Amino acid sequence: MSGKPRRRRRNASADPQGRNVNARQLRNPFPPMNAVSDDEAHDVHATSLRILEELGTRVLLPEARKIFAAAGARVKDDIVFLGRDLVKAALASAPKSFALKGAAPHRDLQMELGTLTFQPGAGSPHATCRVKGRRPGTSQDFRELVKLTQHFDALHLVPTLIEPQDIPVHLRHYDMVGTALTQSDKPFFIYSRGTPQVEDAFEMMRLYRGISEADFAATPHCYTIINTNSPRTLDIPMAQGVIDFARAGQIAIITPFTLMGAMAPITVAGAIALSHAEALAAITLGQLTRHGAPMMYGTFTSNVDMKSGAPAFGTPEHFRASLLAGQMARLIGLPWRSATGSAANINDAQAANETQMGLWGCLMAGATTIVHAAGWLEGGLTVSYEKLICDMEVVNMIADLCTPTEATTDAMGFDAIAEVAPQGHFFATTQTMARYTSEFYEPLNADWSNFGQWTENGALDAHTRATDKWQSILEHPGPAIDPDRYGALTAFVAKRTAEGGAPPIS
């Protein structure tokens, strides 16, 4: 939001409807906010280094322990004690900026501090919508949610959304990756559930998007998320994921998921000290596996209700944790992911307020990627179609705010003001006539009609109105499908299915 004049389309008459905001590549315009002083941030970092050095990290994968040991870390049983020199070297070798390629150039992203990307809610066992109610996620739900994700330019990444539980686990990744490839041209997420599944996914991607082995190895085209088992544990599939993605040159986003008071200290600074230590351990593993592997720093730290143990999101503690994690990310210089969320059980005012509050924490923390930005309910147990629409109103407004505010002489409006008598109106000024089709943000789902009109139209709330919105998006055709590539993809899946698929490794 600098003072540069807003770039507008040259020929307004070619597209008289609406604003021309490029939501596909965004930079965060909001000033970063610190939770603590710079000195205190360094103290948190030092505490994390001490945790790694003195308390150690439990690493369950023997191969990972070998990698650490070979680099000189002390390993005792399954505990790895990581010296600060190893961490320092890893942070020096991890790239500060890298591309993440989509299937089309306009979907390419640059992951670095300062860029801004959004991902809808992910990893939920359930889906819910007003038509079918709340149910265990299915392949069809996943496909529909991928289509909704594809539709919005301000959603940059296609995640797991919901878990399609009607597909057996040894075949599920074929369904999910196949759907992500055919229904979207955006970069997408691959689960780290063992090397066989990961290799399958990489191969499907190369086949369908026509990427050579060399191009794939040279540039990230997909990402995984590595959740540590807090406190201080890196389990087998997660450690394997770090290694597999580092070797393949694809992006691992290291995200300890810590709830203050439960699997992390009750304090914001303590929870981030732990989360930061765990992230540094996994980043070090990735860099030891392959120097220069593209990795993102991540946190997802919120609190629990100390009366019930229930997780909470969009709270002041969640907000502070995002801010402090942002300070850690700036300290180490890596692109980073944060997350918003809501513990609400329905798409209501609580859900909206928690998700937006958490979102502002991420925005002011300078996150490169904001996860669960749309649709996430029940602390992640459900993705709601209607909430996805309601949240996208906010995400679209944020994307709009990434464009500069125009401050040209014409925008300052002296001539327009001179045209209008005191107590007159501006509906017909030269300036208004030149700009009225494109000056303002156009709502996705908001209803700005007055109470009488709104009542006549059925008195529908935002949740109810959102159903029509996602239904009409699902009627859009998906991306064009190249028959040859589609053939190669389905042949691969058929072959692998006949071979028995690839069960997840735990």
Place this chain on the structure above:
Amino acid sequence: MSGKPRRRRRNASADPQGRNVNARQLRNPFPPMNAVSDDEAHDVHATSLRILEELGTRVLLPEARKIFAAAGARVKDDIVFLGRDLVKAALASAPKSFALKGAAPHRDLQMELGTLTFQPGAGSPHATCRVKGRRPGTSQDFRELVKLTQHFDALHLVPTLIEPQDIPVHLRHYDMVGTALTQSDKPFFIYSRGTPQVEDAFEMMRLYRGISEADFAATPHCYTIINTNSPRTLDIPMAQGVIDFARAGQIAIITPFTLMGAMAPITVAGAIALSHAEALAAITLGQLTRHGAPMMYGTFTSNVDMKSGAPAFGTPEHFRASLLAGQMARLIGLPWRSATGSAANINDAQAANETQMGLWGCLMAGATTIVHAAGWLEGGLTVSYEKLICDMEVVNMIADLCTPTEATTDAMGFDAIAEVAPQGHFFATTQTMARYTSEFYEPLNADWSNFGQWTENGALDAHTRATDKWQSILEHPGPAIDPDRYGALTAFVAKRTAEGGAPPIS
């Protein structure tokens, strides 16, 4: 949110429930965000000065025109042309910081750039709640909404809330001021609807709060809001209000209400140039009336839907306008008021999202006072009891975020982390046990129970749950009433009523 350790109560056992956040006096912890460059902000200011000088302002009150003319402004018919020297002198004489006194020292506020105060929704013809539905506001509604405002420490100012239309207009101010005085100990709003009403209100306040004429003249105890009639018009009651409040040493908040594309240019910069010019004209009138009169700068600028003309709030344009107005406020150095809002017709996800989006615009614009922060629906036509509760969840969280994030050695949690084995939990660490009653924000209305529990409890959404909340607050007793002062107040009202009251002047 500096790095200073959070001040906690010394003796946690004295009050084992909940956090000890002082929401009564807040400073804004969020970094201010600019909409345009500093040079461009100066250009906007220069455009405003040119509007005042070359185009002039229509001033309908003869006394106000006389004051302007006596100071050397050119007056032609009812248009006042204001030279920049007069504006400059007014900005030099307007105080940059002043107190606003409540009935108790803990309600006293300091109005300046950097402090943060909230006001609930105000000025609405209708009230709505789940019990009685939407109806024209009554005296009882006003009383109840004052009680709700009094209840929340993070609501610092008692505004008009709704218009009690069951009271005749010549007596309405007795009812409103009497209720504000007896049901709240906070500073409150007085309408500028002509000198007789204003003088009545001042006298009621002095009588009930036991303020001498001299103390009242020396220190602000109440405030009014001056809305210009945009574009470029200051009407009779508003000009009179500026003069009356300046003479009395009470606070006039000058707030042009401009909708871009309707009563202001369609551009953010143009709308703020106009709004800024109008604010400067009224501030100049106030300072010419009495040098050093306490005045606040204000804006309320949003956009209309260019298809229907319907006003919209919580939009990117509203957000940008707040940011640019904040730059203008910092340029002139005055404490200032901004506003959020929503055009939604019901307390739903749209209402929550718009109000919170507008709120963040105000927060990042560095507003001293944020108006319509809770309860405002339908672009101000209704105040909702349930929305007031839902919005207060957000305001309370913001108030919580005004306290620093603790970064002591204990908070950084090394010892707590050392106490817990990998994959263990922190529920019983020494650190958790010492802090669990007060570490986290406690929700007002949010329900964090899981889906099963929530369903068993009736599957109530935030809107529905809010009814119980405001009902239980209304059961609280109001502030203690001093019988002598109450007697003086009622005697005054009886006398003035017998004299015929004071009709509003228009």
